[in-house]
Amino acid sequence: MLTCAERTPGTPGRVTGRLDGTTAIVTGASSGIGNATARALAAEGAAVALFARRRDKLEDLARELGSSASVHEVDVSDADAVRAAVDEAAAEHGGVDVLVNNAGYGSMDLARDADLGEWQKMVDVNLHGVLSTTHAALGHLAQAAQGARGIADVVTVSSVAGRTVTGPGSNVYAATKHAVGAFSEALRQELAEQHGRVELVEPGLVDTELTNTGDDNKPDASQASELGLLHADDIADAVVWMVTRPARAAVNEVLVRPTEQKG
Template sequence: MPGDLEGTAAIVTGASSGIGRATASALSDAGARIVLAARSEDRITALADDLGTDAIAVPTDVRDERDVETLVERTVETFGGVDTLVNNAGLGLGSSVEDLSTADYRQMMETNVDGMFFTTRAALPHLRESAGTAVFIGSFAGQYPRSFNPVYAATKWWTRGFAKSLSAQAGEEVAVTVVNPSEVRTEFGSEEGESFAGRFEEGEVTEPEEVAEAVVFAAERSPSMVSELDLFRRDKFTGL
């Protein structure tokens, strides 16, 4: 039987849109109290209002370890602990290694790698205390060689490797799950051109709500855990 998320506390990073927003809503529907973390204060504040009294917005730049420490402190002060951490915040910039600027490289690494580390480090003692779950949003790009945007892909290989090794270190104290979607119809990619939401029609690729359902499924497992869950569009391997 699935575990009961009623009254538990969940942190969702990158909660202002896309996968993060859908995940926050799905966890709230499952009974969890939600802490919304993102740089877009107006968006997460509006979402917290929509979700109700059991949701708070904490403006957070995951690249800033002090911001992340404040995020976890606010969660514990408000809800008494941390039961679920959803490491979702991330971005993809550039494509060609030769053309990738140092600024874009560093922004991607600081967000996708440092941000996940800082958030995990701050939340881990509380996850141990609650025997909670850490969910990492990985990617198809973190499992297979990629001919475009190899730096983004490398950050997702790091995500997967870190999560697996964290699981080995945490043992039975914390469940660790990696969710690997292929393309998801969100604003991803809009920083440098057409987003996935603009590129794909509804039904062509994975929807953010599908990823959110996978996160809830992982958070509900107890005493077992979902180690890894792949969500690929049906024709993803065609032509590979």
């Protein structure tokens, strides 16, 4: 397997990107924040491995991004499929330098009305998906951290609901996001001396499929129409900023709310 230092640098003739020669896996790249993040990382020169279930959306994005993008149709709640996809992405690109755990699902029913299947889905995607993708990527990231870049990144897209319980109905969504925060902090401590950065992005309300479907069960959909929401690019910018810091600097947590959002 090639190391980071041996991989092909950026496209000839293109202005040098800060992530030339690196590979990033982005889960949930078929829409919203993941789609914007994959684009932003690619614009900085990263080869991007696009993970999600909707292959057609991933293929559309990969066509736009060109040959440095690969498509991996995978359900992040299936740990065996995730491991196979991560290994496939690493083999195809020659390693993995950055993992962005972004795939997520939300439903905001009050506990007494909630469907247990919806709760299970949030745990499967928002928590188990992050755990199994991170676990599958750790070996590849450790190898990348020994390369020329001298660092590897695990970025997880949490939420304001990972810092505080944002209101009635945020029950299991908030629980999954708090859980990935705890996991990220433990992982940060484990990887600190191994050139591994662990970073958490905590968006407030963002205009994506999660908030704009008109489904009142989606997280804070009722608020979404009343506020000036963030754009997915606002979160993508934060991710790019985190992973382009010098290797000595780890931005472990970034909270980004719409200016008008109070809670």
